[in-house]
Amino acid sequence: MATLHHYPLCPHSRFIRLALGEFGLDATLVEERVWERRREFLELNPAGTTPVLREDSGLVIPGPGPIAEYLDETRGLALAERRLLPEGPGGRIEVRRLLDWFNIKFNEEITAPLVLEKVMKRFMSRDEGGGPPEMSAIRAARGNVRYHLRYIAWLTAKRNWLAGDNLSYADLAAAAHLSCVDYLGDVPWDEDEAARAWYARIKSRPSFRPLLSDRIPGMAPSAHYDDLDF
Amino acid sequence: MATLHHYPLCPHSRFIRLALGEFGLDATLVEERVWERRREFLELNPAGTTPVLREDSGLVIPGPGPIAEYLDETRGLALAERRLLPEGPGGRIEVRRLLDWFNIKFNEEITAPLVLEKVMKRFMSRDEGGGPPEMSAIRAARGNVRYHLRYIAWLTAKRNWLAGDNLSYADLAAAAHLSCVDYLGDVPWDEDEAARAWYARIKSRPSFRPLLSDRIPGMAPSAHYDDLDF
Structure with missing residues (x-):
């Protein structure tokens, strides 16, 4: 299974989690506190930012734009009319x-x-x-x-x-x-x-569900955060 | 001929000018002082940023990333081994x-x-x-x-x-x-x-030459700016 290095309230990580969900792809989530500048993480992405997607093959794709383009190029056609980056x-x-x-x-x-x-x-x-x-x-x-x-x-x-x-x-x-x-x-x-x-x-x-169960330690979300009828 | 809305010292405009040069494409340059928020310009790009490329067909492409991807998708193959976004x-x-x-x-x-x-x-x-x-x-x-x-x-x-x-x-x-x-x-x-x-x-x-003749009114460039042997 692919690995996604992310941070729960990083919007760019959430964008890719939603995209993976829409593609029907599972990924193991690894939380990165980017401010700690973990050495192994900087080797994956010298810019030190989330998200970074790592394929089973070892291919590493850093950044929301490059990941979105990569997913479209490698799996976009399979979505047919549900393609997230349209054809024309x-x-x-x-x-x-x-x-x-x-x-x-x-x-x-x-x-x-x-x-x-x-x-x-x-x-x-x-x-x-x-x-x-x-x-x-x-x-x-x-x-x-x-x-x-x-x-x-x-x-x-x-x-x-x-x-x-x-x-x-x-x-x-x-x-x-x-x-x-x-x-x-x-x-x-x-x-x-x-x-x-x-x-x-x-x-x-369905792709949104995992985001709604994210919790930051010691920091509850707004009352309506996970309410679908807000 | 295509039109490029740009600002001389906007790095993203310069990136696209270099790209157009490498593709062998000419474009009419229109200078935008983005801080003036010119109405016609905001209609081309509501984000109010340069560069914006306008094709003869009327197609408008705003932003360095979207323009670069668009040029690759529409003219990339013609560059063959000189393609600026490689194949694999x-x-x-x-x-x-x-x-x-x-x-x-x-x-x-x-x-x-x-x-x-x-x-x-x-x-x-x-x-x-x-x-x-x-x-x-x-x-x-x-x-x-x-x-x-x-x-x-x-x-x-x-x-x-x-x-x-x-x-x-x-x-x-x-x-x-x-x-x-x-x-x-x-x-x-x-x-x-x-x-x-x-x-x-x-x-x-050659694609770099036009950038070296840019001048900002009342603000000379550094002494070696247009010197190829700096």
């Missing part, structure tokens, strides 16, 4: 554009600061950058969630899923980031019914 | 890993802060975030250049080009970022002969 150039461009939107922009503006300040800093030593959270960073990130929800609502007003008729990597990435923010209780679902309805659809997929 | 899975993984290394990690640690502080802030209004540069950000970025040069030297000690035997997107991305930093005079070339030798090889390619 226009569809592929739109999915990749939205992947960057969530994995870069949403991440920088929301997920990365929230997870660093509220979660990782609790577990990091002083030398690793640990300490009390910076409230200004948390407030800024919370403010940014709103316009991303509106963007999701705008996309789903025109389309069945974020990038078009079918579920794609774009939905999985968006849901992965939102699921981290939702664990922390920082998604104002009651302010955007269309975004909530889209998230409810993806949250009820 | 292992080669593709390594090129994409290094693309993320330079376009995400190097960018965050070096290019983005240096270009923002030293260049963009001179042209931005107060409301847009303009003002005097933050010297602490510049110092941190300058310090980070060194270990990236060592990483390039380490890779080229084992390989002809960064990702393997052949020139690839990895070299173009690395060179694009370094060329921005070099314009600003912040690459300590004399500290790393192997990295310098690799850069000299890529700098002498």
Whole structure:
């Protein structure tokens, strides 16, 4: 079985866990506390970031983008009309554009600061950058969630899923980031019914279940985190 | 002819200009001052970032990663053994890993802060975030250049080009970022002969020439910027 080096509240790890689920692939999960910079992990990925997928063959694929492209290239055709990176150039461009939107922009503006300040800093030593959270960073990130929800609502007003008729990597990435923010209780679902309805659809997929049972030690998720009818 | 919306010292724009050059494709360059958030530009790319490639057909491709994948998918085979994203899975993984290394990690640690502080802030209004540069950000970025040069030297000690035997997107991305930093005079070339030798090889390619004639108004490049024998 393949191995996925991940961190439970790493949105990029969650994106790949969702993708593996949609492909019907099992992987052994190995938790990496990236701030500890474990030597064997840095040999797999010198950038020191999660996720890293390791195939049985020994092939190592680091990073959400490279893993998503690799899965599409090696197993995409088997999904037929459920392929997560669609066949035509226009569809592929739109999915990749939205992947960057969530994995870069949403991440920088929301997920990365929230997870660093509220979660990782609790577990990091002083030398690793640990300490009390910076409230200004948390407030800024919370403010940014709103316009991303509106963007999701705008996309789903025109389309069945974020990038078009079918579920794609774009939905999985968006849901992965939102699921981290939702664990922390920082998604104002009651302010955007269309975004909530889209998230409810993806949250009820079997691939999402393992994410809903993740727990960070000493840090319970928001009350509605694993509720499919939130 | 295709159109490329770019900014002269945007490393991601330079990466795509180099790629277009290697593909032998001409494009009309349109300069975007992204901080002005021009409405027509935001319609092409809601993320408001450069580069954006627009094909004659009207097809719009935003972002360095999506453009690189698109060019490979539509014109990659024509390059035959000069293909910039190699054929086999292992080669593709390594090129994409290094693309993320330079376009995400190097960018965050070096290019983005240096270009923002030293260049963009001179042209931005107060409301847009303009003002005097933050010297602490510049110092941190300058310090980070060194270990990236060592990483390039380490890779080229084992390989002809960064990702393997052949020139690839990895070299173009690395060179694009370094060329921005070099314009600003912040690459300590004399500290790393192997990295310098690799850069000299890529700098002498015809695809690199247009970058060497870029000039930012009121901001001359470093003395050796366009010198092939630096």
